[in-house]
Amino acid sequence: MNYMGSEPSTSLKAGSVAPEGFNTLECEETTKTCDGALAQAFKFLGKRWNGVLLGTLTNGPSGFAELKRNVEGISDSVLSERLSELQEAGLVVRSVQPGPPVSVSYELTDTGKALIPAMHALSTWASENFPTGTQH
Amino acid sequence: MNYMGSEPSTSLKAGSVAPEGFNTLECEETTKTCDGALAQAFKFLGKRWNGVLLGTLTNGPSGFAELKRNVEGISDSVLSERLSELQEAGLVVRSVQPGPPVSVSYELTDTGKALIPAMHALSTWASENFPTGTQH
DNA sequence: CAAGGCGCTTCGTTTTTCCTAGTTAGCCTT
DNA sequence: AAGGCTAACTAGGAAAAACGAAGCGCCTTG
Numbered sequence: 001m002n003y004m005g006s007e008p009s010t011s012l013k014a015g016s017v018a019p020e021g022f023n024t025l026e027c028e029e030t031t032k033t034c035d036g037a038l039a040q041a042f043k044f045l046g047k048r049w050n051g052v053l054l055g056t057l058t059n060g061p062s063g064f065a066e067l068k069r070n071v072e073g074i075s076d077s078v079l080s081e082r083l084s085e086l087q088e089a090g091l092v093v094r095s096v097q098p099g100p101p102v103s104v105s106y107e108l109t110d111t112g113k114a115l116i117p118a119m120h121a122l123s124t125w126a127s128e129n130f131p132t133g134t135q136h
Numbered sequence: 137m138n139y140m141g142s143e144p145s146t147s148l149k150a151g152s153v154a155p156e157g158f159n160t161l162e163c164e165e166t167t168k169t170c171d172g173a174l175a176q177a178f179k180f181l182g183k184r185w186n187g188v189l190l191g192t193l194t195n196g197p198s199g200f201a202e203l204k205r206n207v208e209g210i211s212d213s214v215l216s217e218r219l220s221e222l223q224e225a226g227l228v229v230r231s232v233q234p235g236p237p238v239s240v241s242y243e244l245t246d247t248g249k250a251l252i253p254a255m256h257a258l259s260t261w262a263s264e265n266f267p268t269g270t271q272h
Numbered sequence: 273c274a275a276g277g278c279g280c281t282t283c284g285t286t287t288t289t290c291c292t293a294g295t296t297a298g299c300c301t302t
Numbered sequence: 303a304a305g306g307c308t309a310a311c312t313a314g315g316a317a318a319a320a321c322g323a324a325g326c327g328c329c330t331t332g
Contacts (some may be wrong), residue, residue, distance in 0.1 A: 042187035051178035059168035118257035
């Protein structure tokens with residue numbers, strides 16, 4: 001699976017197989033590195049907008065303009081680029097209805113939908129730890 | 137709670153209270169926005185290195201140099217800045233043992249530790265959807 | 273016909289992130 | 303005593319990411 005641009009290079013948990021480009025760690029149970037799978041997850045989610053985009057798409061398929069409205073603050077060019085990356089990563093699928101008029105929708109794939117429990121856990125954590133209305 | 141710099145501005149779920157600076161949505165159950173709490177979570181986790189840093193600290197307290205070694209690819213200044221941000225957000229605590237020699241350690245707070253279930257869910261998702269060894 | 277929306281792309285500008293060299297203090301070895 | 307190394311950062315500039323505005327072709331609406 002391809003990543004676009006450079007992504008954070010992370011070390012893997014002791015004993016796990018190192019993908020290309022990663023330094024292979026000696027098998028050492030006391031090494032305090034980040035879980036390799038978690039690091040993998042953060043290759044996507046550690047990029048600005050991806051988490052919120054995926055979160056938005058859990059509400060169902062959306063067109064480009066609708067996503068632009070619903071993800072406040074994102075620019076057209078970044079939205080376009082992120083959607084391309086998420087497609088290439090297999091998390092989002094783009095489907096085109098030729099119309100007229102042409103209509104495009106973006107939808108979570110099964111892989112993308114499989115993120116929902118984790119995103120729910122993140123949402124629960126934020127609700128419990130950063131109640132709305134207390135920011136200043 | 138203070139955020140450093142500007143963070144992605146997101147719209148909130150219909151009916152939820154809008155914090156300062158957010159556009160208030162009309163209460164409209166069909167609006168497909170990202171859950172406000174999830175958006176809040178991604179203010180931290182959508183920044184490069186934060187997720188991996190927090191993931192690394194789930195293994196226990198670490199000093200700066202140890203973190204530098206265990207989070208492969210991060211530079212000193214970014215590590216320093218991210219740790220400061222995570223402290224200010226209440227996710228990490230810094231404690232200093234004056235020595236000599238001076239010794240500093242960073243540790244997850246209760247709020248930071250409360251992220252562990254969500255990070256475990258993310259790790260599970262990545263393991264099941266991106267098996268190691270298949271990257272190219 | 274004019275105006276607006278959709279679904280984007282392009283490019284110059286701005287903002288954010290990142291890197292590297294450097295600092296001080298202490299420890300260890302020769 | 304001197305030199306090398308580590309810890310825990312910081313400063314300033316470089317690089318990358320993100321933004322904003324303009325634009326395109328097509329369609330719908332008035």
